[in-house]
Amino acid sequence: MSSLYERIGGAAAVDAAVDIFYRKVLADDRISDFFEDVDMDRQIGKQKAFLTMAFGGPNNYDGKSMRDAHKHLVARGLDENHFDAVVENLANTLGELGVAAEDIAEVGEIAGSVRGDVLNH
Amino acid sequence: MLQALHGSPPPDSQRGLKLNLKQQNFFLPCICFPEADLQIGNDSRKQVAATVTRKFARSPLVVELHLSPETDIPYRAGQHINLLCRIDDEDFVRSYSLSSHPGVDEDLVLQIALVDGGKVSAWIHDSLAEGESVAMQMPVGTCVYSCVSVEQPLLLAGVGTGLAPLYGILRDALHNNHQGPIHLFHGASNEQELYLNREFDLLHSSNDGFYYHPVVRSEAGQRGISQKSIEESIACLATSLEGWQVYLCGNPKFVKQLQKHCFLLGASSKEIFCDEFVSAQN
Structure with a gap:
């Protein structure tokens, strides 16, 4: 049986998803403030790493780097609701790309697995 | 990220890079398995002397400077160069974009705005004269015409x-x-x-x-x-x-x-x- 990453479409799917996903994030009033004044090219790179991880692909994410990367955002008020909004945008992106509902649910679970580290709980 | 000066990097080593970077033979060394000889390097720090062939005001704030380097310098329209200046015994380096086109213009052309309190821009505006020589480094920069289709808006x-x-x-x-x-x-x-x-x-x-x-x-x-x-x-x-x-x-x-x-x-x-x-x- 093929892996989730293969079923979604691998690196090509990450490429296809990243602009749609990041556009949704920037346009979402609930979370867009966290992305003010960031370097867009660098942020797109980070989003691709995040999507690769969430799609079950090869990644170098670990709990410490996740915690360190989001510490300053938690200090600015990043909480559960913001995290849920990001996952919601991710699910909507995949829905637009025609990814099967059960695969979207699996992506949601992987993304959810880093919730504690992102929110520095 | 590195740039191949001669030879083409394998497409896999350019995965995810922007078009302009791909076209200029940039690649990711961590995923590059060369299939043929590649010469990599960076000559952007190389210095050459250039003579000011023309200088005139484009507007109250902008002067245009035409430079003729002592050797032929390959570049892409849209790149920038560093000028190295010595003013009052102090050394300065400033980046200025080229407005010239290598296929159209004989000289390298810079348009330089007078910056409030800027020592170098004031020196260029007020002191640097036609016929004088300045030191510059090689053109660099990736913001260049990078279209795949000539039909694209x-x-x-x-x-x-x-x-x-x-x-x-x-x-x-x-x-x-x-x-x-x-x-x-x-x-x-x-x-x-x-x-x-x-x-x-x-x-x-x-x-x-x-x-x-x-x-x-x-x-x-x-x-x-x-x-x-x-x-x-x-x-x-x-x-x-x-x-x-x-x-x-x-x-x-x-x-x-x-x-x-x-x-x-x-x-x-x-x-x-x-x-x-x-x-x-x-």
Whole structure:
């Protein structure tokens, strides 16, 4: 049986998803403030790493780097609701790309697995 | 990221890179398994002397400097060079964008704005004279004409002397027989600082697909000068930038804001090329 990453479409799917996903994030009033004044090219790179991880692909994410990367955002008020909004945008992106509902649910679970580290709980 | 000076890096080693970087043979060494000889390196620090062949005022704030280097220097329109200057026994390095085109202009051409309190720009404006020599480093920069299809619509936008590289990129597009529409927006503090408007009027009359959109921020403008901000002007032009290629040059705040704006209007993140002019600290 093929892996989730293969079923979604691998690196090509990450490429296809990243602009749609990041556009949704920037346009979402609930979370867009966290992305003010960031370097867009660098942020797109980070989003691709995040999507690769969430799609079950090869990644170098670990709990410490996740915690360190989001510490300053938690200090600015990043909480559960913001995290849920990001996952919601991710699910909507995949829905637009025609990814099967059960695969979207699996992506949601992987993304959810880093919730504690992102929110520095 | 490294650049191959000779030879082509394997496509797999360019995975995920923007078009302009791919076309200039940049690659990711961590995933590169060369299939043929590759010469990599960086000669951007190499110094050459150049003679000032011409200097004149483009506007009250901008001088144009023509430089003839002692050796032939390959470059792409839109790149920038470092000038190395010694002023009052102090050494300075400043980056300036090239407005020239290697296939059209004999000399390297810079358009340099007088910066408030800027030592180097004041020295160039007031002291540097035709016939004198300056030291420069090799042209670098990745914000260059990078179209895959000549049919693609182009949006070029800059403020102040952000116009200089755009003038090169525009002429490179025309030089490559670009067929899609090209819209160039220039934002300036006042009408006098729209310093290439005559050149653009001429280019517009000889190129059907080229449109020049001057935008001034303050003073009441005369006929043809839009009072709206560049973002509003773009909105009048197109509701979506999907499929467009976008080139943005000028101060970092302007570039970042417009980059985000164009992305939200549908331009692909891989098709927005930026050149931010960062001010020197001294």
